[in-house]
Amino acid sequence: MKKILTLIGVSALGGLLTLGGYKLFIEENEPQQLAVEQVSDLPVYVPTNTNNTTTFTPDFVEAAEKSIDAVVHVKNTAIVSAPLTMSDYFFGRSQPRAQVGTGSGVIISPTGYIVTNNHVIQNANEISITLNNNKTYMAELVGTDEATDIALIKIDAEEDLPFLAFGDSDSAKVGEWVLAVGNPFNLNSTVTAGIISAKSRDLSGQNTQSFIQTDAAVNPGNSGGALVNTNGDLIGINTAISSRDGSYIGYSFAVPSNIARKIVNDIMEYGNVQNGILGVVGGALNSKAAEQLGTDITEGFYVSDVTEDTGAEKAGIKSGDIIKKIDNVEINKFSDLSGYLKTKSPNDVVNVTLIRNGSEEIVPVTLLRPSTTILQPIGYVKNASKQELKEFDVDYGVKISEFNDNYKSDWYNAGVEEGSIITKINGKKLYSVDDVQTAIKTRGYNKPLLIEIINKNGEKVIYRF
Numbered sequence: 438m439k440k441i442l443t444l445i446g447v448s449a450l451g452g453l454l455t456l457g458g459y460k461l462f463i464e465e466n467e468p469q470q471l472a473v474e475q476v477s478d479l480p481v482y483v484p485t486n487t488n489n490t491t492t493f494t495p496d497f498v499e500a501a502e503k504s505i506d507a508v509v510h511v512k513n514t515a516i517v518s519a520p521l522t523m524s525d526y527f528f529g530r531s532q533p534r535a536q537v538g539t540g541s542g543v544i545i546s547p548t549g550y551i552v553t554n555n556h557v558i559q560n561a562n563e564i565s566i567t568l569n570n571n572k573t574y575m576a577e578l579v580g581t582d583e584a585t586d587i588a589l590i591k592i593d594a595e596e597d598l599p600f601l602a603f604g605d606s607d608s609a610k611v612g613e614w615v616l617a618v619g620n621p622f623n624l625n626s627t628v629t630a631g632i633i634s635a636k637s638r639d640l641s642g643q644n645t646q647s648f649i650q651t652d653a654a655v656n657p658g659n660s661g662g663a664l665v666n667t668n669g670d671l672i673g674i675n676t677a678i679s680s681r682d683g684s685y686i687g688y689s690f691a692v693p694s695n696i697a698r699k700i701v702n703d704i705m706e707y708g709n710v711q712n713g714i715l716g717v718v719g720g721a722l723n724s725k726a727a728e729q730l731g732t733d734i735t736e737g738f739y740v741s742d743v744t745e746d747t748g749a750e751k752a753g754i755k756s757g758d759i760i761k762k763i764d765n766v767e768i769n770k771f772s773d774l775s776g777y778l779k780t781k782s783p784n785d786v787v788n789v790t791l792i793r794n795g796s797e798e799i800v801p802v803t804l805l806r807p808s809t810t811i812l813q814p815i816g817y818v819k820n821a822s823k824q825e826l827k828e829f830d831v832d833y834g835v836k837i838s839e840f841n842d843n844y845k846s847d848w849y850n851a852g853v854e855e856g857s858i859i860t861k862i863n864g865k866k867l868y869s870v871d872d873v874q875t876a877i878k879t880r881g882y883n884k885p886l887l888i889e890i891i892n893k894n895g896e897k898v899i900y901r902f
Contacts, residue, residue: 503669541619541662547597553661580704604670606693619662647776648690655689713804716747762790816841861889
C-alpha cells in the first residue's frame with residue numbers, strides 16, 4: 438500500500454513539473470492572439486514555399502523568328518565630290534566618287550514595300566536591298582518625310598516576301614519587353630532585347646518629336662530597323678541613339694509605328710504627308726509653371742493662344758484652357774500632343790478633354806490643314822487671303838507673317854517687309870503652304886534655292902540662296 442501511494446505521488450509531481458515548464462518556457466514565446474488582432478489590418482509578408490516557385494523568363498524566340506526575315510540590309514550609294522588636287526584646281530574640275538552608307542529596313546507588305554529612315558537613303562543615287570536569304574535587289578524611292586525621318590522604298594521580287602504588320606504603338610507600355618532587329622556594323626540579322634524605358638521622348642528640344650525610348654542595344658546600322666514586341670508586332674522604326682561617340686550607351690529611340698504607318702499611307706496615297714493640325718500654342722505644365730499661372734494642376738498642356746482659322750478656334754478652345762486628353766490619350770507634355778496628332782489627317786475629328794474654370798469639358802475638334810510653315814531663311818509664311826493677294830495684284834502666293842530674328846534687318850534693308858508675298862520657289866507657283874513644303878522637299882541636293890518675292894515697291898525680285 439505504501440509503495441502504491443509513493444508511485445501516485447511521484448506521478449502527480451511529474452505532471453505538475455511538466456505543466457509548469459510548458460507555461461514558463463513555451464507558452465510565453467508564442468504570439469498572443471491580441472497582438473495579431475491589433476495589426477491584422479496592415480499588409481503582412483507571407484513567405485512562399487521556395488521549393489514550388491518558378492521564375493518567369495520572357496521567350497523571344499517566336500518574335501525573333503517572325504521578324505528576322507522581314508528586316509533587310511539597306512545600302513545607299515551616293516556620288517559626292519572627292520577632295521581636289523592641284524591639277525583639279527588648275528583645270529577647274531572635281532573628281533566625283535562613290536560614297537556608301539548602310540542601314541536597315543522593314544518589309545511591310547508581301548509586294549515589296551519597305552520602310553526605313555530618311556537619313557539612311559538621303560541623297561542616294563542607288564539603293565540596294567539585301568534580304569536575310571542573301572538575295573539582293575535594286576530599290577526605288579517612293580517618298581520621304583524629313584520631319585519624322587521616315588522613307589518608303591520598294592523592290593520587285595519574284596515571290597511574295599515575308600513582312601511585319603504594324604502594331605499599335607499607343608498601347609505599348611513602359612516596362613514592356615521589346616526586340617530591336619537590324620544590321621549594326623553590317624552584322625546582318627542582329628537581334629537585341631530590352632524594355633520600353635519611356636514614351637513620347639523629344640530629343641530636338643523643339644517639341645517636334647515623339648520617340649519610343651528603349652534600352653535594347655542599337656548601334657550604327659540599326660537605323661531603319663524594327664522594334665517589335667514579344668508578339669512580333671512592329672511597334673517602332675529604330676531611328677536614333679543618345680551617345681557622345683555615336684555608339685550605344687544605354688538608350689535608343691524609335692519612331693512609333695502609328696506615326697510611321699500614317700506617314701507611309703500618306704506617301705502611298707498622296708505622294709506627300711497630309712498633316713492635320715489642332716491650332717493651339719502653349720506648353721506643358723509642371724509645378725513651377727502651375728504656380729506662375731495660378732493653377733494647382735501640374736500635368737497637361739496649357740493653352741496660351743489659339744491660332745486663327747484653325748479647328749481649335751472654330752471649336753471654341755480658348756487661352757487658359759488645359760488639355761488633359763485627346764481621344765483616350767493622356768496629355769502630360771507637348772510631345773504627347775504632337776505625337777498623337779502626327780497619326781491624324783486633315784478633317785479627322787478628335788475629342789479634346791480640357792479643364793476650363795475648374796470644370797472638365799469634352800470638345801470635338803476637326804483637324805485642318807496647316808496654314809503656316811517655316812521657310813528658311815525667311816521665317817514663318819502662311820496662306821494669303823484673296824484680299825491680301827489683290828493688294829499685290831497677284832492671283833497666287835503665300836504671305837510672310839514673321840521674319841526669322843537672325844535675318845529680319847537684312848530683309849527690311851532689302852525692301853521686304855512682313856506681309857510681303859512670296860510667289861514662286863524655284864520657278865514653281867505657290868498657292869498654299871503645302872506648295873512651299875513640296876517645293877523644298879523636291880529641291881535637288883545642293884541645288885540653289887530661288888525665292889521670288891514682291892517687295893514693298895511692288896517689284897518682283899528673285900533672291901538666291
